Structure formats: C-alpha cells, structure tokens
Amino acid sequence: MWSYVLRRLIGLIPVLFGITLLVFLFLQLIPGDPAQAILGERGTPEQLEALREKLGLNRPLYVQYLTFVRNVLTGDLGTSAVSTIPVAEELKRRWPATFELALAATLVAVVLGIPVGILAAVRKNSLLDTLSMSLSLVGVSMPVFWLGLLLVYLFAVNLHWLPTGGRLSTDLGIDFRPITGFLLLDGLLTLRLEVLGDALRHLILPALTLGTIPLAILTRITRSAMLEVLSQDYVRTARAKGLAERQVILKHALKNALLPVVTIIGLQFGTLLGGAILTETIFSWPGIGSYIYEGILNRDYPVVQAGVLVVATVFVLVNLLVDLSYALLDPRIQYR
C-alpha cells in the first residue's frame, strides 16, 4: 500500500510539470500585449517598455518558462503585476474561504443527493423518482450565475432572511479577527457564537448555488449505482434469507453502490475548488476563484499562472485521495 502511495506521488511530478507548461502556453496564446492591457488607454511607449521589462516579457519564451518553473520550485509564485502583492501571500489568505465554501457545497450535495438517489432507485418509476430526476436535470442545466442571483433576490432582497454576500456582516467583519480563516471554526474557537451564526447565514446561499450541480449529478449517480447493485444476485440472496428490506438496502447494497459515488464526490470537490469563480463573484466571496477571475480580467499573468497551478495541483491531489479511499471501501482492489 505505501509503495503504491509513493509511486503515485512520484507519478504526480510529470503531471504537474505538464500543467505548468500548459498554463504558460495558454497565456502566450492570448493575443495582445499584457503590458498594454494593464496600462490601458494612457500607457506611453516608455511606460510600456518599462513594464514589459519588469514583467520579463522581453525575454525569450523558454527563459520566461524556465524562470516561472524555477520560481515555483522555490515556492515563489511571483507578485501580482497590478497590486505588487506576492501571489503566494494572497492565495494563502484566500484559501480558507474557498475551501470552506467547497466543503459546504459538497455537504449540500452529499446530504441531499445520496438519500434522494437511494430513494429514487428503491422506488423506481414512482412519482418521487420522476420528480427527482427532472429536478436534477434542471439542476445540471441551470446557469450558476442566474441561479445565484435568483436566490439572492428571493432570500436576501425580498424576504430578508439571508445576507446578499460576503462572509460576515459589516459590523462583525470590523471587530472579528479570524485565527484560521475558516470562519465557522474560528467562531467556535473564540466562543463567538454570533460570529458562527453570522458566518453560517452567509454560507447558505453560496453553498446552495455552488452545490446545485454536484447535487444533481450525485443524485443521478447514486440512483444508477443503486439500481445496478439491487439487481445483483447477492441482493436477491439477502432478500431470500428474509432480511428486512431496510437492512438489505442500507447494509448490503449501499456499501457497494458507494464506490462510484465516492469517485464522483472527490471529482466534484476538486472541481468546486477551482470552479467556484462565478459563485464567488456573485456572492463577493473573497476566495481563490474571484482572485483568478480578477487576474484574467486584468491580464495579470503571475496571478493567473499561480492560481491555476495551485487549483490544478489540489485537483490532482484530491484525485489521489479518491483512489486511495477505494482501498477502504473495497478490499478487493489490489495495489501493485
């Protein structure tokens, strides 16, 4: 097992190099001069030249790439061309916000998706089945942006139940010093229950928005995985033995149906970490997604390069964890 883990970790190295190369080349493919894009209407030729020099855009491509890789290896992710703040610093600060949101969204998907999926499979072709499948179809096809604004207008603007965005109310935001950056945790650690409650209220709408697509996908996957397992011989045997239906489903079938479900949860979580861009923008969520988005708009190469690199790395690592978790769920899987 451990040698397998080690082998997988070593296998990550070429993958990560591939990512750096792709990120780098993609940015080169964008037409136009980033220095001009940053300076805008007023850049004089001298200012342009100075900025190009500073950003290293005058050097040959391979030199730029090698510099980028060398810096990354030494932990230097560069400084933002716009704000001149080190990108690593900014990513570190924003990381907890994105992680908290992705976790909450995954929770929404798991807590709702798995039970509904099971019920839909058990009561195949029932009204519940049809309804949940139609809704999940709507869920995957709904534009995130639209859904987010819809929820804001309904629950925040009209009903005043929940806040429109941000992670804390203004007043709490002024007087509360986060420790870990995970606000729910920080609220508990400092015994500031009002912070905990406020952070939770702020988390609900973005988590629902971000969780809708994985929720829909998870419902469908759980349903089809359950259906497949339920038709197998051992389930028939279990039933024939006279076990209660409840036990058959929850104990015998579910455990085996979970395998593909776990894969999907892992993959979706990885996607959420990087794909939260729209949700973070609508809800003014100060995470990595909105940071990368801003970087793209500003043609801020260091921010985009480092941001995508970090997200891709996390994605690859989450995949690795998913693979490893198979071992716990299914001992038949061998590691060679």
Added chain:
Amino acid sequence: MKRKLLLGLMAALGLGFAQKTLVFGSNGEPVSLEPGNITDGISIYVQRQIYDTLVDFKPGSTEVTAGLATSWFSSQDGKVWTFRLRQGVKFQDGTELDAEAVKFNIERWWDPKNPTRIDAAARYEIWPELFGGFKGEGGSILKEIQVVDKYTIRFVLNQPFPAFPAAIGSGYFGIASPAAIKKDGAKYGSPTGSAVGTGPFRLVEWRPGEQVVLERNPTYWKKGFPKVDRVVFRVIKDPAARLAALKAGTIDFTTDIPPANLKDIEADRNLDAVFRPSFNVGYLALNPSHKPFSDIRVRQAVAMAINKKAIVQAFWGKLGVTDGHFTPPSMKAFQSPKVTDYEFNPQKAKALLAEAGYPNGFDLELWYMPVSRPYFPTPKEIAEAMAADLSALGIRVKLQTKDWASYLADRKKAPGFQAYMLGWTGDYGDPQNFYDPHFACPIADLFDSAGKPLCVKELGDILTKAATTPNLEERKRLYQQADELTFNLALRIPIVHSQPLLAKRKNISGWVPSPLGSESFETIEKR
C-alpha cells in the same frame, strides 16, 4: 466569558451599535493606498477619505479651492508657484504637517532615485504623465522644490504651467505622513501596512477581497466633520450583486451602476438614483491618413450624417449629453459660445460628400472597442447605430474590433485605424488635460495623408500658448479658439459626455459626487 457571550448576544440582536457606520459598495479592490503610485479610481476613492491634497475642489465641480494650502500664487512669468500651508494640521499619527512633509511627498513621486522608494515594483507612473517626466528627465516640468519657511513651499518650474494647482490637487497626490512612510517602508499603503494622512478618516483595517475599514479621524482639522463614525468599503465586483446588496440594505451607497438599471432604481422606493456630473468624452476619430478623410469636407459630412441626439437618447437616455465640444459641460468657461453642434442633415452631408468627389460614398472600416467604458458602455451597438446613419450617404461600413491591448497599441501605429471609437476621462479640472493628449503636435494616434504623425500647426500653437499662459482670461480665450478649431477640423467627433450612474439608500444625505471621480465622504450623513 459570560460578558463575551452577552456582548455577542447583544451584537446578534443588533444592539450595541450606536456608532454610525457608512457602508460603501466598492466595485473593486483598491490597488494601493500609497499616494502617487496608482491610477485606478477605486484606490483614489479610498485614498480621498484618508488623505488631503494641497488644493481641493468645490463640491460637485472642478473649481479649485483651499485644501491643505490656504492660498497660492504664481510669479509674473508663471514659472514659480508658492503655496501657503494651513497651520496646526496633524497627520493621523500625531506628526505635524509642514512644508518639509510636503517636500518629502513630492520628491518621492518626482525623483526616481529617492531613497524612500523602497519598493522596486512601485511605478509612480502618474507623476511623469501629468508633469512631463521624473527628476533628471528632459520633459520634467518641475525644476526644483524649496521649503521657504515652515508653512510655505515653493515649486520652481521649467516652463509656465497655469494648471499646476489643479494638477497637484488631483486625487493621486494625497499628502502622506513622512514618519509613517519611513517606518513602513515597502509595506506602506499595502494591506499589511499603514496609510496615514490628514484626511477625515483613518485606516483601521484592509482585508483584501472583502473590505477596507476607516474610522473617524478625531484630530481632523475641519471642525464638525466627518458626520459619521466609520466608513466601510465593501468589495462587491459584480454590478448585479452590488445592486442586490443596495436593495437589501447591506450597503448604503455605491457607484458604477450599469445605465440599464436606472429604471429599476427609480422604481425602488428605498433608493435614489444619483448622477455624477460628466467629466468625460466619448468620440469618433477620423484618420486623415486614409484617403477620404484627408478631405475636411468628408470628415464634416460624416459628422453631419450621424444622428448624435438619437444615439445618445437610445443608449444613455438621461445619462448622457451630446454637444460639439471636446471638453465636458463642467468646463463651460473654456468653451466657445460659437460652437453649438453639427447639424444633423443627411441631405447636406450627401451634397458635401459629392462635392468632395464621393457622390456614391466609400468603404469605411470603423473600429469599435472590445470593452465597455463609461463613455461607451456598449461600443458595438453604438457603432452599429452610427454605421446605419452613415449608410444613408452610401458609406459602406465594415465594423472591426480586436482585443483591447492590440486595439490601443495598433491605433498608434501608422497609418492607424481609418475610423475608431475611444474616449477620455479627465484627471483634473483643466482643459489642458483634455486637449493636449489628443491634439498637441504631433498627434499621437492620427496620421496625415503621407502616413506621418499628424500635426495641425495652428491648433498646436494655440494649445502650447494656452498651456503656458499664466493669465486666466487669456487662457479662456485661447481654449475657446481651440474649441472652435477642433470642432471645424472634425478629426475627433465628440459623440457623448456621459454621466456615471450612482445610487444610494434614501436615508443617506449630503453626498455630492465630484465630476473628477472621487469625493470626500465627510459631508455624508446617515439617518
């Protein structure tokens, strides 16, 4: 612990916040709170609350008035400017504002070798843009800066510059505490450093991506101000989300609302639409290097063929005006009464075109911007409307665009775009800032029929004279001439002076938006 819980409970119930907090919905993140090192509007907006400038502007106008300096005057030849400072003004860190402090700030912006420029990444690009160059560079307008006495500072210039007070008063140049800058080094003005001025509010905390928190400056020199205890800049980049936050009362006031939302705001009984006086121009440039436009009659025909009023009505509604002036309406004093606007007259335009030898029109490549700007919120649609008007003359328009960076760069490369849309927002309240970048010889982005940078000598001479003449009345006369001349030349046809749309909740009063883009929040009250 019990007390903490109790406090928490009170806070949760909304009690215990007797302090008046003003929440501003910011459309982005400030880049830096270090004066002279930024050009973006958001940074200036925050800086405006922390720092004061040497001269200020009358609320809602571009007229200069006393700021940190109570009076100023220039020498006969216009080359020496002397400023007398307000006495007894303290920075928020307790140190005193004096002439040495001002000199310290100016040298930091002006001198690339200044030892306090610790951060190598900092650009300080606005100083050379407004004052010709850094110290030691040929174009530098500033020659020397002298401390006359504790409260008097003197600027010696290489050439007369009548707009100097207005330029040095622009929002970029807030006066910062030298002590704080020395203490913080490269961190100064960043989220981990301080930002210390003499303004109505002082910086408490900057949490990137979330909010900037400012608190009332207890030692502020203007008695009775500010009217609230705290200002919070909440970062909400998405315009739709910002409007939702305003409707829900999460924020009290905000800027940069898309014009399409005006009806929505007017229909909401909790909200007021607020209009910022226009300080920009969106124009259509006609490049004489492309044959038909080397003929002035063709350019004038184009100007006459575009139904500017209808276009502005359609795309801006209440949020835009159109006239013949290149400068915005707030600069009326420098505008010629003889310039009204081009008459919209397709027949006359067609006749003029025939007279120039194009009775059947010509092929025209019209370039529209790939991005939205306050002066052209929807460039493509506006370009289409102009194309439709031009087709009535038989002009066959082909709409063109490319990515923003190339668009900006390529228009300056000879022979340039045949016709293109662009605009300008002023930095300070002087016509020089509008005319010189667009018409001073040689013109950077228009070319003559030989493909060389265009120079209209008569206009160039007037502008040089106007920019250096100390006498205000004389300057007004010269700029009125420039106004007439640019109008008749029809090289850049002013399409619109747009008004940015802002909005506030009804319980906010005393907010007077400045045409210059940022205003102090010290007069704002919250019920």
